[in-house]
Amino acid sequence: MKRFRRILEKFIEGILLSSSTITSLTVILIILFLFREGLGLFNRSPLEHNFIIAVSKQNPVQDLSSDQLKAIFNQDITNWSKVGGVKDSIILFTINDITNYFSEEELGASLENLPQKLNEFIEANPGALMHVSEKYLPKKFNGHTIHVKNISVGDFLFGKQWYPTSEPIPSFGIWPMIIGTFLVTFGALLIALPLGLATALFLAEVADIRLRNLVKPLVELLAGIPSVVYGFFGLIVIVPLIQGLFKLDVGETVLAGSIVLGIMALPTIVTIAEDALRTTPLSLKEASLALGATRWQTLRKVTIPYAKSGISAAVILGIGRAIGETMAVLMVTGNASNVPHSFLVPARTLPATIAAELGEAPYGGLHFKALFALGIVLFLFTIIINLTVAYIRNREKK
Amino acid sequence: MKKMLLMALVAISASVFAQKVNFKIKGSDTVLPLTQKEAEVYMKKNAGSSIMVTGGGSGVGVSALLSGTTDIAQSSRSLKLDEKMKLNDAGKAFTEKIIAYDALAVIVNPANKISKLTREQLEGIFTGKIKNWKEVGGEDLKIVVYSRETSSGTYEFFKEHVLSKKNFAPSALLMPATGAIVQSVSQTKGAIGYVGLAYLEKSVRALDVSFDKGKTFTAPSVETAKSKKYPITRPLYYYFLKTNEKKVSPFLTFVLSPEGQQIVLKEGYVPVQ
Numbered sequence: 112m113k114r115f116r117r118i119l120e121k122f123i124e125g126i127l128l129s130s131s132t133i134t135s136l137t138v139i140l141i142i143l144f145l146f147r148e149g150l151g152l153f154n155r156s157p158l159e160h161n162f163i164i165a166v167s168k169q170n171p172v173q174d175l176s177s178d179q180l181k182a183i184f185n186q187d188i189t190n191w192s193k194v195g196g197v198k199d200s201i202i203l204f205t206i207n208d209i210t211n212y213f214s215e216e217e218l219g220a221s222l223e224n225l226p227q228k229l230n231e232f233i234e235a236n237p238g239a240l241m242h243v244s245e246k247y248l249p250k251k252f253n254g255h256t257i258h259v260k261n262i263s264v265g266d267f268l269f270g271k272q273w274y275p276t277s278e279p280i281p282s283f284g285i286w287p288m289i290i291g292t293f294l295v296t297f298g299a300l301l302i303a304l305p306l307g308l309a310t311a312l313f314l315a316e317v318a319d320i321r322l323r324n325l326v327k328p329l330v331e332l333l334a335g336i337p338s339v340v341y342g343f344f345g346l347i348v349i350v351p352l353i354q355g356l357f358k359l360d361v362g363e364t365v366l367a368g369s370i371v372l373g374i375m376a377l378p379t380i381v382t383i384a385e386d387a388l389r390t391t392p393l394s395l396k397e398a399s400l401a402l403g404a405t406r407w408q409t410l411r412k413v414t415i416p417y418a419k420s421g422i423s424a425a426v427i428l429g430i431g432r433a434i435g436e437t438m439a440v441l442m443v444t445g446n447a448s449n450v451p452h453s454f455l456v457p458a459r460t461l462p463a464t465i466a467a468e469l470g471e472a473p474y475g476g477l478h479f480k481a482l483f484a485l486g487i488v489l490f491l492f493t494i495i496i497n498l499t500v501a502y503i504r505n506r507e508k509k
Numbered sequence: 510m511k512k513m514l515l516m517a518l519v520a521i522s523a524s525v526f527a528q529k530v531n532f533k534i535k536g537s538d539t540v541l542p543l544t545q546k547e548a549e550v551y552m553k554k555n556a557g558s559s560i561m562v563t564g565g566g567s568g569v570g571v572s573a574l575l576s577g578t579t580d581i582a583q584s585s586r587s588l589k590l591d592e593k594m595k596l597n598d599a600g601k602a603f604t605e606k607i608i609a610y611d612a613l614a615v616i617v618n619p620a621n622k623i624s625k626l627t628r629e630q631l632e633g634i635f636t637g638k639i640k641n642w643k644e645v646g647g648e649d650l651k652i653v654v655y656s657r658e659t660s661s662g663t664y665e666f667f668k669e670h671v672l673s674k675k676n677f678a679p680s681a682l683l684m685p686a687t688g689a690i691v692q693s694v695s696q697t698k699g700a701i702g703y704v705g706l707a708y709l710e711k712s713v714r715a716l717d718v719s720f721d722k723g724k725t726f727t728a729p730s731v732e733t734a735k736s737k738k739y740p741i742t743r744p745l746y747y748y749f750l751k752t753n754e755k756k757v758s759p760f761l762t763f764v765l766s767p768e769g770q771q772i773v774l775k776e777g778y779v780p781v782q
Binding site for chain 1: 565568569571572575576589594595650653660665675676679680681682684685689692696697698699
């Protein structure tokens with residue numbers, strides 16, 4: 112009998128061990144996948160899958176940066192002299208222009224005459240810049256391909272334009288989104304942390320039992336409302352309110368996002384902090400009161416320090432909720448790609464961008480990888496915040 | 510404990526015996542209300558069939574067609590050449606069918622005195638070169654540009670045909686759904702946006718548009734879209750793989766039948782001639 116019980120205990124231990132192993136492995140695998148996809152953005156050409164840039168043989172230009180290409184296609188640069196070539200106007204030729212120059216019959220049913228036509232075009236137009244798929248390049252091509260520099264980490268982090276579906280060359284600059292995420296989250300925490308901790312303190316220490324039984328379920332109900340409902344509420348109520356109050360041109364602002372996020376993070380912070388405060392043993396509080404401390408002194412010196420780890424858990428979870436919200440923020444912050452310089456202008460956040468665009472990005476493509484790179488940035492933010500809170504908590508312990 | 514177990518069992522068995530979806534349609538938010546109505550009438554007439562219709566934008570629909578997670582991709586723009594090449598490379602032959610036409614209305618706040626704009630003015634406004642309403646004859650008010658997200662076919666069509674492929678202004682506000690654009694334009698005085706004709710409401714006003722530098726201005730409506738007088742008209746497409754043709758063709762025949770086209774008219778779109 113004893114032996115059977117020991118075997119049973121070992122078996123249960125084994126199940127617990129494998130559960131925690133599976134959980135840890137899952138988390139590690141998700142992180143690895145995130146990094147592998149996201150970092151793939153930086154070691155490939157910024158042109159879409161198998162596309163190349165070709166110019167005529169006489170053209171001396173050998174490589175271009177993404178910014179120069181973008182300016183050329185946006186028609187801000189129209190002469191080769193500006194990018195290191197001879198003085199000649201740039202003639203753009205992209206995959207969608209094919210039907211402007213050649214008819215469908217000339218090209219053939221499955222584009223078999225296209226390579227030859229490309230050769231003809233480049234001979235007739237030495238100032239041409241062609242953006243075509245590699246497999247349509249003829250074997251004896253009358254020109255050379257231009258090497259386009261890869262997107263650098265600096266371009267990605269500090270670039271100011273996010274045009275992921277722009278053809279032929281997209282822009283992946285996320286600086287406005289980093290600032291936007293930071294401002295919206297900071298504003299949300301400014302609202303939610305003081306309000307949430309004060310409410311928790313009130314519910315745990317000051318309120319009588321009837322009031323607590325009324326307010327606590329109400330706050331917990333807030334946590335159950337879906338994110339999209341908050342978004343609509345924000346769009347229809349909060350946005351016009353802000354527009355009217357501050358006499359702005361547009362109500363979709365960072366402030367609207369902060370308010371909505373603050374309301375969403377409140378229940379998390381209140382519930383966890385309140386539970387933490389209530390676990391302070393009665394004997395500890397009574398001892399403090401018996402030594403002559405007032406109620407508020409007891410609160411400050413005994414209850415709150417005891418509940419410190421619970422309160423910091425509440426803060427971390429509240430921050431996590433605020434950073435990661437997508438739908439609600441997507442609807443009320445306006446998603447403009449400018450760098451926000453105050454709380455009263457529209458902004459775009461990282462999670463909202465991922466949520467809005469991941470559905471349409473072709474699997475494995477450049478846009479897809481860029482969105483994962485966004486995920487990496489978010490992940491690093493969360494780690495930094497968690498480490499900071501842990502550091503503050505550890506320092507206070509001493 | 511026992512009660513919870515019982516309820517869980519009932520829920521699981523209910524979902525197992527639930528109707529299996531016959532086929533899925535995914536894609537454009539512009540075509541969405543039309544497809545939903547067509548699917549509703551079709552399912553009433555053919556009991557036992559079930560069609561699941563979702564939006565997300567034309568880009569989402571085409572992406573789903575490529576990855577095989579939808580049977581029909583509804584789109585408010587034609588496939589881009591590289592999307593066609595991707596489908597060909599993957600060996601997926603597809604068919605394109607026009608099921609209706611749609612007019613894109615440019616909307617402003619009802620309090621805005623401007624009632625007509627040329628294509629050049631629209632291009633200037635949406636690319637951010639024209640920043641104030643007084644530059645086009647209105648009051649001294651900053652222009653607030655609303656647009657759809659980049660996955661939208663409406664966004665691509667507007668960019669190609671009205672903005673001559675130039676990028677939208679970085680200060681343009683990108684809203685995730687057409688409904689959000691209507692809501693925002695109706696509550697912001699200096700706002701301008703673009704929506705499909707079917708989404709027009711009394712809370713916003715549609716502008717008359719001219720594509721011949723101001724000689725003639727036309728208002729968007731089903732009649733002007735049908736007669737092609739209104740310049741911002743586009744076909745609405747259904748894309749599906751040739752291998753799926755048998756599965757989707759009964760629904761397709763219904764949509765292109767006189768009854769289906771009558772629904773098109775009722776919902777505010779333009780029937781195929």
